[in-house]
Amino acid sequence: MANIRQSILAALKQNLKPGLVLQAFALLILVIYFFVPASKPVFVWFGDLKAQYGYFYSFIATAFFGGLIPFLYLWLSKSFSDRNTFVLMVFYLLFWGIKGMEVDLFYRFQAEWFGSGNDWQTIITKMAADQFIYSTFWAAPGITIIYLLVESDWNVARWRAAMDKQFFCVKIPTVVLSNWLVWIPAVCVVYAMPAELQIPLFNLVLCFWVLLLAVLNKK
Numbered sequence: 001m002a003n004i005r006q007s008i009l010a011a012l013k014q015n016l017k018p019g020l021v022l023q024a025f026a027l028l029i030l031v032i033y034f035f036v037p038a039s040k041p042v043f044v045w046f047g048d049l050k051a052q053y054g055y056f057y058s059f060i061a062t063a064f065f066g067g068l069i070p071f072l073y074l075w076l077s078k079s080f081s082d083r084n085t086f087v088l089m090v091f092y093l094l095f096w097g098i099k100g101m102e103v104d105l106f107y108r109f110q111a112e113w114f115g116s117g118n119d120w121q122t123i124i125t126k127m128a129a130d131q132f133i134y135s136t137f138w139a140a141p142g143i144t145i146i147y148l149l150v151e152s153d154w155n156v157a158r159w160r161a162a163m164d165k166q167f168f169c170v171k172i173p174t175v176v177l178s179n180w181l182v183w184i185p186a187v188c189v190v191y192a193m194p195a196e197l198q199i200p201l202f203n204l205v206l207c208f209w210v211l212l213l214a215v216l217n218k219k
Contacts, residue, residue, distance in 0.1 A: 022182055026189040026205050033193065047196035055101045058199050062100020065207035067092035073211060083153070091150060096206075099143075100199070106134055107198050110191075118192045126191045131184050140179045141172050182209065 032039045050057050071092040075085055110126045145163070152159040190201050 022205060022209050023185040023189075025208055026186045026201070029201060029204065030189045030192055033197075043197060046200040047194065050196045050199055055104055058100040058104035059097040061199065061203045062103070062206070063093045063097035065203040066096035066100065066210055067094075069207050070210040087154075088150070095146065100203070103202060104199050106130075107195070111195055116195050118194075123188050123191045127184060127188050130187050130191075131180055135179055135183065136176050140176045144172055144175045 033043055053060075068089075071089050075089075110129065113129075114122055114125050148162055148167070149156075149159045152162060186205050190198050190205070193201050
C-alpha cells in the first residue's frame with residue numbers, strides 16, 4: 001500500500017507544474033476571447049469551420065493537434081529509436097482523430113442533457129460528468145490501455161501480460177488522478193466557451209498537454 005501511495009504521489013508531483021502551465025494557457029485563451037475584441041475574427045473563423053464541417057472537423061483538427069504535432073516533435077527529437085515511424089504516425093492520426101469525434105459527440109450529449117449556458121452551475125455539472133464519469137471510467141483507462149499496446153510493440157501477448165494487478169491498481173488510478181489534476185480546471189474553461197468553440201479549445205489544450213508529456217518523458 002505504501003508503494004502504491006508513493007507511486008501516485010510521485011506522478012501527481014510530476015504533473016503539477018505542467019498542469020498549472022496548461023491551466024494558465026487555457027485561462028489565457030478564455031480571457032482573450034472575452035476581453036480582447038481584436039481576437040474575435042480568429043475565434044469566429046474556427047467556430048465557423050466547426051459549425052460547417054461538424055465531426056469531420058473534429059477528426060481532422062484533433063488528429064492534427066493531438067496526433068501529428070506531438071508525433072513530429074517525438075520524431076524530430078529521435079524518441080522512436082528503431083520503431084516503425086510510419087505505423088506510429090498512422091496510429092497517432094487515427095487514434096486521436098477518432099477520439100476527437102468521440103469527444104465532440106460527448107460535448108453534444110452534454111449540451112442536450114445540461115444546456116448550452118456558461119453559468120457556473122452548468123459548467124460545474126458538465127465538468128463533473130466529464131471528469132468523474134466519462135474520463136474516470138472510459139477515456140483515461142481506455143487511452144492508457146491502448147498506449148500500453150503501442151509500448152508493447154503491438155505484441156498482444158506482451159500487452160496482455162502487462163495488464164497485471166500493478167497496472168490496474170497503480171497505473172490506471174495514477175493516470176485518472178493526474179488527469180483530474182490537469183483537466184478539471186481546463187474543461188471548466190472549455191465549457192465556458194460557446195459550443196462551436198469547445199472542440200477548437202480542447203484541441204489546443206490537448207496539443208499543449210501531449211507536448212508537455214513528451215518533454216517530461218524525454219527526461
